[in-house]
Amino acid sequence: MPQDIDVEEMSPPIVPEIEPVYVHKGKASYYADFFHGRTTASGERFSQNRLTAASRRLPLGSRVTVTNADNGRSVEVVINDRGPYVKGRVIDLSRKAARELGMIEDGVVDVRVEARPSDQPSRSLRQRLERMVASLYPNRDSAPERPVTVAERPDPDLGGSELGAAELGAAE
Numbered sequence: 052m053p054q055d056i057d058v059e060e061m062s063p064p065i066v067p068e069i070e071p072v073y074v075h076k077g078k079a080s081y082y083a084d085f086f087h088g089r090t091t092a093s094g095e096r097f098s099q100n101r102l103t104a105a106s107r108r109l110p111l112g113s114r115v116t117v118t119n120a121d122n123g124r125s126v127e128v129v130i131n132d133r134g135p136y137v138k139g140r141v142i143d144l145s146r147k148a149a150r151e152l153g154m155i156e157d158g159v160v161d162v163r164v165e166a167r168p169s170d171q172p173s174r175s176l177r178q179r180l181e182r183m184v185a186s187l188y189p190n191r192d193s194a195p196e197r198p199v200t201v202a203e204r205p206d207p208d209l210g211g212s213e214l215g216a217a218e219l220g221a222a223e
Contacts, residue, residue: 071184073109075164077141079117081149091132099146105132106142106164110179114170117142119152120161126151127170 087099093111097103109115109130118125126148135143142164144152154160168177168184 070167070169071181073166073180073184075106075109075141075166076120077162077164078139078159079119079142079144079149079152079154079162079164080135080137080140080159081144081146081154084146093131095131097132097145101145102126102128102148102151103131103145104128104142104148105134106130107133107135109164109166110176112172113166113176113180114172115142115164115166116170117144117148117152118163118165119154120163121157122153124152 082097082099082105084099086097089097091097091103091105104115104117106113106115111130111132113130114127115130116125116127126144128144128148132143135141140159142162144154146155149155152160152162166180168180171177171180
């Protein structure tokens with residue numbers, strides 16, 4: 052005998068809203084000891100013993116997760132400086148962050164940098180990252196389901212990298 056199907060069971064599943072994420076792929080390096088103690092773009096003194104990093108485009112004070120593509124290890128860092136200024140590199144890390152990623156021996160590794168608005172310490176940083184993602188995907192809100200928004204396009208300043216660096220021209 053055929054079973055009766057309850058109409059409520061046929062309703063579409065509830066899909067939670069997925070937060071947009073700004074993703075940056077490319078190469079990471081770490082600061083030389085020469086920079087230890089020098090003033091960063093944020094005005095603080097650089098320390099090899101803190102979990103910090105330099106990015107050309109992400110807002111100063113942003114919290115980001117950096118994942119080593121070779122071994123899957125991740126670390127959360129705070130952007131407190133500008134750089135790197137080497138083609139294909141998307142982030143410069145403190146020695147402590149590089150050690151946590153297991154990249155001290157290699158010096159330069161492929162990484163994925165993720166910035167989530169909800170991870171930011173202030174409303175202004177959350178809003179700034181949301182605007183960065185929205186400028187890359189202006190029609191995102193018109194979709195029935197909001198996908199994870201990933202910003203991956205060649206860096207216009209560097210001519211792109213083999214992985215595709217997500218960069219915006221927003222000034223600090």
